[in-house]
Amino acid sequence: MYSFDPTEEQQMLIDAVRKYAANDLRPAAREAEEGGELPKKLISKGWELGLLQASIPEAYGGFGERSAVTGVLAVEEMAFGDLAGTLAVMTPSLFATPILLAGTEEQKQEYLPKVIEGDWAPYTAALIEYAFDFDPLALRTIAALAGDEYVLNGEKAFVPFAKEAEALLVYANLDGQTQGFIVPKDAAGLTIGGEREKLMSLNALPMYRVKLENVKVPAANRLGGASGHDFEPILASMRLAAASAAVGVANAAFEYSKNYAKEREAFGVKIAQKQAIAFMLAEMRTEIEASRLLTWEAAWKLDAGKEDAFTEAYLAYMGAADMAMMVTDRAVQILGGHGYIREHPVEMWMRNGRGFAMFTGLVIV
Amino acid sequence: MPIEFEPPKPIVQTQFVLKTVAEEMMRSKSRYFDEHEHEIPWDYIEFMHTAMKAMGAGSLAPKQNGNGHEGEEQKEKRPPIAYQALAAQIEALAWGDVGFYLCTPGGGLGAAAVQAAGTPEQRAKFLARFAGEKPTFAAMCMTEAGAGSDTASIRARAVLDEKTNEWVLNGEKIFVTAGDKSLTPYEKLGKGFIVVWASIDPSAGRAGMRAFVVEAGTPGVRVTKLEHKLGIRVSDTAAISLVDVRVPFDHILGSPTVEKTTTGFKGAMATFDATRPLVAASGLGVARAALEFLKEKLAENGVQIRYGLPRQKLTAIERDVIDMEIMLKSAWLMVIKAVWMADNKHPNALESSMSKVKAGDVGTKITQKVVEILGPLGYSREFLAEKWFRDAKITDIYEGTGQINRLVVARQILGYSGAELR
Numbered sequence: 206m207y208s209f210d211p212t213e214e215q216q217m218l219i220d221a222v223r224k225y226a227a228n229d230l231r232p233a234a235r236e237a238e239e240g241g242e243l244p245k246k247l248i249s250k251g252w253e254l255g256l257l258q259a260s261i262p263e264a265y266g267g268f269g270e271r272s273a274v275t276g277v278l279a280v281e282e283m284a285f286g287d288l289a290g291t292l293a294v295m296t297p298s299l300f301a302t303p304i305l306l307a308g309t310e311e312q313k314q315e316y317l318p319k320v321i322e323g324d325w326a327p328y329t330a331a332l333i334e335y336a337f338d339f340d341p342l343a344l345r346t347i348a349a350l351a352g353d354e355y356v357l358n359g360e361k362a363f364v365p366f367a368k369e370a371e372a373l374l375v376y377a378n379l380d381g382q383t384q385g386f387i388v389p390k391d392a393a394g395l396t397i398g399g400e401r402e403k404l405m406s407l408n409a410l411p412m413y414r415v416k417l418e419n420v421k422v423p424a425a426n427r428l429g430g431a432s433g434h435d436f437e438p439i440l441a442s443m444r445l446a447a448a449s450a451a452v453g454v455a456n457a458a459f460e461y462s463k464n465y466a467k468e469r470e471a472f473g474v475k476i477a478q479k480q481a482i483a484f485m486l487a488e489m490r491t492e493i494e495a496s497r498l499l500t501w502e503a504a505w506k507l508d509a510g511k512e513d514a515f516t517e518a519y520l521a522y523m524g525a526a527d528m529a530m531m532v533t534d535r536a537v538q539i540l541g542g543h544g545y546i547r548e549h550p551v552e553m554w555m556r557n558g559r560g561f562a563m564f565t566g567l568v569i570v
Numbered sequence: 571m572p573i574e575f576e577p578p579k580p581i582v583q584t585q586f587v588l589k590t591v592a593e594e595m596m597r598s599k600s601r602y603f604d605e606h607e608h609e610i611p612w613d614y615i616e617f618m619h620t621a622m623k624a625m626g627a628g629s630l631a632p633k634q635n636g637n638g639h640e641g642e643e644q645k646e647k648r649p650p651i652a653y654q655a656l657a658a659q660i661e662a663l664a665w666g667d668v669g670f671y672l673c674t675p676g677g678g679l680g681a682a683a684v685q686a687a688g689t690p691e692q693r694a695k696f697l698a699r700f701a702g703e704k705p706t707f708a709a710m711c712m713t714e715a716g717a718g719s720d721t722a723s724i725r726a727r728a729v730l731d732e733k734t735n736e737w738v739l740n741g742e743k744i745f746v747t748a749g750d751k752s753l754t755p756y757e758k759l760g761k762g763f764i765v766v767w768a769s770i771d772p773s774a775g776r777a778g779m780r781a782f783v784v785e786a787g788t789p790g791v792r793v794t795k796l797e798h799k800l801g802i803r804v805s806d807t808a809a810i811s812l813v814d815v816r817v818p819f820d821h822i823l824g825s826p827t828v829e830k831t832t833t834g835f836k837g838a839m840a841t842f843d844a845t846r847p848l849v850a851a852s853g854l855g856v857a858r859a860a861l862e863f864l865k866e867k868l869a870e871n872g873v874q875i876r877y878g879l880p881r882q883k884l885t886a887i888e889r890d891v892i893d894m895e896i897m898l899k900s901a902w903l904m905v906i907k908a909v910w911m912a913d914n915k916h917p918n919a920l921e922s923s924m925s926k927v928k929a930g931d932v933g934t935k936i937t938q939k940v941v942e943i944l945g946p947l948g949y950s951r952e953f954l955a956e957k958w959f960r961d962a963k964i965t966d967i968y969e970g971t972g973q974i975n976r977l978v979v980a981r982q983i984l985g986y987s988g989a990e991l992r
Binding site: 206207208209210211212215274337338339340342463466467477478480483484486487488490491494495496498499501502505506509515516517519520521523524527562 | 571572573574575576577578648649651654877878879880881882883892893895896897899900901903904906907910911921924927928973976977979980981983984986990991992
């Protein structure tokens with residue numbers, strides 16, 4: 206059957222996240238972006254919503270079951286508030302969710318309770334590399350087996366909270382396969398770049414380059430143990446998270462520009478009463494809906510274990526990245542000169558919007 | 571029920587059956603009827619009539635009491651899926667040939683209008699015929715030479731003759747899909763009807779607009795012209811003239827009196843909330859046909875689509891194909907959501923129009939791109955790609971152009987009336 210109604214539980218979660226996005230993330234977003242810092246209290250409050258905790262079974266200290274559908278619903282709502290804040294709150298998932306999906310029993314026992322017990326803690330992951338043709342399925346960072354250890358060499362980029370991280374999940378190319386390796390913060394040969402990444406947006410999120418020079422980790426630190434893991438489900442979960450965040454940011458820009466257009470007057474009428482503006486808004490709303498539904502379907506397919514779930518997650522992600530650029534650009538256009546001024550948030554969302562084409566690995570559901 | 575995207579079993583089964591119908595009865599004849607405009611595809615019409623009767627469905631239109639699970643054992647109460655099933659059937663038939671689909675007997679938009687705006691008595695009176703011995707057609711007459719989407723400018727008049735208690739209709743209608751098959755007394759067809767939009771009070775503007783059922787054979791109504799079109803040539807598009815056409819009082823759909831408000835008109839316009847996603851579905855069937863054909867041709871020529879690569883590594887053709895798949899899949903989900911809302915009696919004016927906006931875009935973009943990528947093969951009449959390009963364009967025009975639907979969407983999201991956003 207087809208159905209588009211979230212469960213009661215999902216709806217409660219959506220409502221809670223929406224409240225946090227509106228009352229906490231959104232009001233703090235501009236200052237965080239300009240000042241380059243998100244208040245720790247703000248992150249903790251988001252963490253207390255329990256998105257990650259609710260996706261982990263009791264056996265590992267959580268209180269629920271992972272669902273990609275629930276994940277995309279929640280991420281969209283949170284990103285509606287602020288993208289940088291969302292990525293910060295969800296950073297520990299980058300480390301924990303792949304372990305939940307692909308880790309050995311020992312890895313789950315060892316790491317999951319540690320990550321989710323208590324307050325938000327800086328666990329992170331390193332996937333992105335600094336190259337124009339970065340491809341998560343063809344990494345330049347290399348892993349090689351040497352005796353009972355893996356040796357990692359390469360450089361990672363855009364690694365959130367790397368400086369303070371307790372441990373990182375580093376993705377590397379092992380004989381042509383993308384594999385995750387758990388790297389403790391004090392591993393020899395691991396250098397966290399001194400300066401933060403300077404990007405077009407997400408200034409509030411501390412991200413770093415991470416250099417790996419002959420970093421040796423025990424064979425047991427390979428995600429999934431000796432036989433490793435399939436990277437596709439992890440990648441699909443990352444793409445779906447990015448897609449839903451793109452929908453959230455686009456929806457923020459749409460709502461804001463819509464409300465502006467209903468207030469702003471020109472030639473004696475509200476500009477929303479001009480078809481030129483009204484049609485832009487109609488198309489924005491239509492494309493947001495298109496991306497949202499494709500993301501939902503892909504998430505449902507992933508949860509249901511459908512054969513084409515990975516391809517569909519890819520399509521949802523590619524579509525949402527384009528959509529977010531289109532919608533956020535139009536939001537700025539609708540505000541005109543005011544859209545270009547940093548007193549309004551739409552220019553920030555437009556900078557966010559461009560990023561989704563390369564944000565694979567910054568968020569996971 | 572939680573969020574779910576598993577197509578209901580009855581829908582999957584029908585799609586499977588219709589694929590064979592599409593291949594055997596439609597695709598093989600597509601080219602012939604495209605090149606012999608105004609010939610009638612009797613084989614298809616008779617086959618579909620027999621097939622629908624065998625399935626217990628006199629028409630594609632959802633039954634008032636049916637929930638779409640016909641033919642399946644109903645052990646427990648299931649959510650209604652009649653409109654979802656209909657959208658899926660239409661998409662599958664349009665994948666075969668959208669012009670043929672428009673020649674499917676069973677009432678089309680005319681019956682849909684009666685279904686949506688008629689009383690139970692009117693439904694019983696006008697819709698029973700579709701389950702009869704002969705295939706039967708009905709059509710919707712709204713457009714006039716001077717009034718397309720601007721329905722308030724409709725000049726056709728309906729005047730009540732109080733002596734006889736009959737409505738007297740006068741006007742000229744154009745672009746009536748299946749108007750010929752609904753009115754002309756062909757030996758092989760049952761007696762059809764048309765639904766005519768006319769004003770009962772021109773000073774009231776939109777509030778005075780009503781729809782009337784006019785039976786075939788009523789004196790004064792006749793087909794004056796059959797159009798020659800860019801595409802969907804197998805489907806007849808008629809001009810119809812009404813001169814002092816008298817119909818009984820109870821042939822009016824909706825209230826016979828003009829209120830200050832436009833409630834009566836809006837009630838009738840609700841037809842479009844139901845039918846827009848269905849028209850969208852038909853456009854997406856054409857788009858899927860074109861995209862599948864392209865992928866087949868590319869595969870034959872050793873061109874692979876490498877899903878999963880970042881944009882920077884994709885070839886131009888790969889980008890195009892991937893973008894088209896995104897468009898097609900998401901547009902289909904918008905249709906499904908709109909009809910799912912209709913099945914569940916949620917107001918769906920916004921979703922319905924959005925699905926039509928999207929499908930109009932997607933249908934034209936995909937078919938245009940497919941012809942482009944296929945080059946000479948796309949442009950040649952040896953294959954059907956060029957025909958689908960011509961057929962698809964109508965999706966963005968009929969049942970409200972893309973622009974009118976954008977206006978509907980905009981009014982919905984902005985909370986504006988027609989007066990506030992013209």
